[in-house]
Amino acid sequence: MIVDTWLANGAFAALLASAALQVFFLFKRPAKPDKVAPALMLASAAALLAVIAMRSVRIGFIALTSTYESLAFWAAVVCVVSFVYGRQRRLQYRPGVVFGATMLSVVMLAVASSPLIPKEALPPIPALRSGWLILHVSFTFVGEAFFVVSFVTALIFLSVKDGDRRLELDRLTYTAIAVGYPFFTAGALVFGAIWAEQAWGRWWSWDPKETWALVTWLVYTAYLHVRLVMRRKDAVPSLLAVVGFICTVFTFFGVNYLLPGLHSYG
Amino acid sequence: MKKFLDWITSMRLAIGLIAYLAVTCVLATIVPQGLSDDAYREMYSRIVAQLVVQTGFGSFFGSILFIIPAFLFFANLSACTVKRLVRELRKKKGRRHGPDVLHLGLMALVIGSVWSFSGHQQGSVTLAPGDGVNLPDGAVMRLDDFRFDRYEDGRPKDWVSVVSIEKDGRPVEEGVELRVNDPLRYGRLTFYQASYQEVAALALGGPGGEEYLLSQGEDLVVGDSTYFFMAPDQDGSRAVLRVSSGADGRTVKASPGEAVGELTVLGLRGRYAAGIEAVSDPGFPLVLVAMALIAVGTTWTFAQKLKEGV
Numbered sequence: 001m002i003v004d005t006w007l008a009n010g011a012f013a014a015l016l017a018s019a020a021l022q023v024f025f026l027f028k029r030p031a032k033p034d035k036v037a038p039a040l041m042l043a044s045a046a047a048l049l050a051v052i053a054m055r056s057v058r059i060g061f062i063a064l065t066s067t068y069e070s071l072a073f074w075a076a077v078v079c080v081v082s083f084v085y086g087r088q089r090r091l092q093y094r095p096g097v098v099f100g101a102t103m104l105s106v107v108m109l110a111v112a113s114s115p116l117i118p119k120e121a122l123p124p125i126p127a128l129r130s131g132w133l134i135l136h137v138s139f140t141f142v143g144e145a146f147f148v149v150s151f152v153t154a155l156i157f158l159s160v161k162d163g164d165r166r167l168e169l170d171r172l173t174y175t176a177i178a179v180g181y182p183f184f185t186a187g188a189l190v191f192g193a194i195w196a197e198q199a200w201g202r203w204w205s206w207d208p209k210e211t212w213a214l215v216t217w218l219v220y221t222a223y224l225h226v227r228l229v230m231r232r233k234d235a236v237p238s239l240l241a242v243v244g245f246i247c248t249v250f251t252f253f254g255v256n257y258l259l260p261g262l263h264s265y266g
Numbered sequence: 267m268k269k270f271l272d273w274i275t276s277m278r279l280a281i282g283l284i285a286y287l288a289v290t291c292v293l294a295t296i297v298p299q300g301l302s303d304d305a306y307r308e309m310y311s312r313i314v315a316q317l318v319v320q321t322g323f324g325s326f327f328g329s330i331l332f333i334i335p336a337f338l339f340f341a342n343l344s345a346c347t348v349k350r351l352v353r354e355l356r357k358k359k360g361r362r363h364g365p366d367v368l369h370l371g372l373m374a375l376v377i378g379s380v381w382s383f384s385g386h387q388q389g390s391v392t393l394a395p396g397d398g399v400n401l402p403d404g405a406v407m408r409l410d411d412f413r414f415d416r417y418e419d420g421r422p423k424d425w426v427s428v429v430s431i432e433k434d435g436r437p438v439e440e441g442v443e444l445r446v447n448d449p450l451r452y453g454r455l456t457f458y459q460a461s462y463q464e465v466a467a468l469a470l471g472g473p474g475g476e477e478y479l480l481s482q483g484e485d486l487v488v489g490d491s492t493y494f495f496m497a498p499d500q501d502g503s504r505a506v507l508r509v510s511s512g513a514d515g516r517t518v519k520a521s522p523g524e525a526v527g528e529l530t531v532l533g534l535r536g537r538y539a540a541g542i543e544a545v546s547d548p549g550f551p552l553v554l555v556a557m558a559l560i561a562v563g564t565t566w567t568f569a570q571k572l573k574e575g576v
Binding site for chain 2: 198211212
């Protein structure tokens with residue numbers, strides 16, 4: 001077994017251990033804050049990024065061209081973002097938010113390690129050998145890592161009734177989307193379109209993946225207008241944040257496996 | 267008039283249109299696009315097929331189901347942008363122009379998209395090394411070489427067309443490598459390495475030992491004779507050639523080793539030909555500007571809002 005497989009397995013194990021510790025501390029509520037779980041999460045992120053770096057060296061190109069690598073990168077960014085959220089002592093819902101995001105990272109790595117996903121590090125085919133592709137994928141996943149946080153906070157929002165708690169959760173959802181949205185816009189739409197023009201001579205083809213990325217962007221655009229312009233702080237923005245994340249996940253997985261198109265290798 | 271202005275600048279209209287576009291776009295990814303009416307009738311029940319055919323949903327992005335709401339969205343966006351910009355400019359301080367830049371970018375994107383999709387032209391040509399093609403401005407693009415690089419496991423690594431462009435007998439571009447993801451921009455045209463195919467080529471030996479390689483459909487002049495390689499014969503063992511000299515011409519089938527005029531057939535070879543696509547998209551520069559505005563506007567909007575804690 002090669003080193004990066006060991007590292008990937010170690011990252012998965014560290015993340016599982018972090019999640020288990022977080023569950024323990026969620027119920028125990030000790031006097032001193034837990035330092036081990038965040039450290040494990042950060043170690044997991046570092047290991048995943050090291051896996052991507054090692055694969056990059058092996059294939060001679062930045063290893064963000066397969067589903068496995070994309071999932072590893074997304075999980076790593078979610079871990080880093082969760083770690084940063086975990087450091088915000090003022091946040092009332094810090095443990096819940098961090099735990100939710102950690103669990104979603106666990107799901108990503110579980111999917112990545114499943115037999116459904118090919119794990120072989122292969123050099124990219126000519127269509128994928130582009131710097132724009134790397135910008136497209138990396139910016140998109142950084143944006144989507146914040147959408148993971150917004151999904152968790154929106155779900156907690158929908159599960160609580162208390163007005164003050166809801167206000168705080170609404171603020172968290174909004175800030176996560178406000179950070180993620182520019183990254184997603186630049187990555188999924190702007191860099192994606194530039195790459196498409198360079199590779200295929202058409203910057204937009206209404207390919208299912210493009211269309212679903214646009215739908216995801218429209219849902220988050222609707223969220224921001226409902227939240228910022230209409231100033232709604234009820235369940236509607238949170239529901240839109242949840243729908244937005246479902247679209248995000250479908251754009252990544254569903255389109256690849258259910259709707260064939262130009263991105264069927266991605 | 268006021269009612270109309272209120273309606274066209276209303277946020278409810280914007281949200282309604284966003285919701286409509288999102289839902290219909292999703293449906294358009296589920297209903298296969300661009301099929302014939304009969305294909306939809308085979309695929310779906312009578313009622314659903316009738317609905318798809320009658321509404322034009324099979325070509326959703328070119329149908330009024332998409333175009334009218336998209337136009338309305340553009341009108342709503344433009345009206346809101348102007349209204350917001352005027353309001354911001356009246357402020358003495360605390361202006362936020364991020365959303366204005368973002369909305370102007372979106373407006374430019376819609377205009378650029380219409381321009382791009384209506385003005386987009388493309389055509390493709392298959393060239394074997396040595397072949398040329400005339401360009402609209404009178405220049406000639408010639409394929410000097412084509413390489414198909416593979417990884418050790420046999421997977422494709424790169425398809426490279428080496429091309430040159432000559433205009434009025436003078437070289438304009440020489441030995442440019444055209445790759446996937448690395449197109450050649452020349453005038454209003456962009457050339458893409460789009461595909462490749464293996465074509466038959468005929469190897470001929472000259473009287474002085476020189477070797478010529480003729481692609482199918484290519485001719486060669488040696489002395490007074492022109493040799494035109496038509497195709498391999500049906501079983502692929504012989505070459506069918508048209509040999510002409512002045513007004514006389516004859517078609518011959520020749521096997522390797524046989525003499526044809528002054529030349530000798532050496533054999534049939536496989537040869538790669540490059541599929542090169544030429545695209546003209548007059549709207550793309552505006553689309554690029556629009557995208558830059560969108561990226562700057564989005565970042566500016568939320569950087570400012572988060573800084574202000576809004």
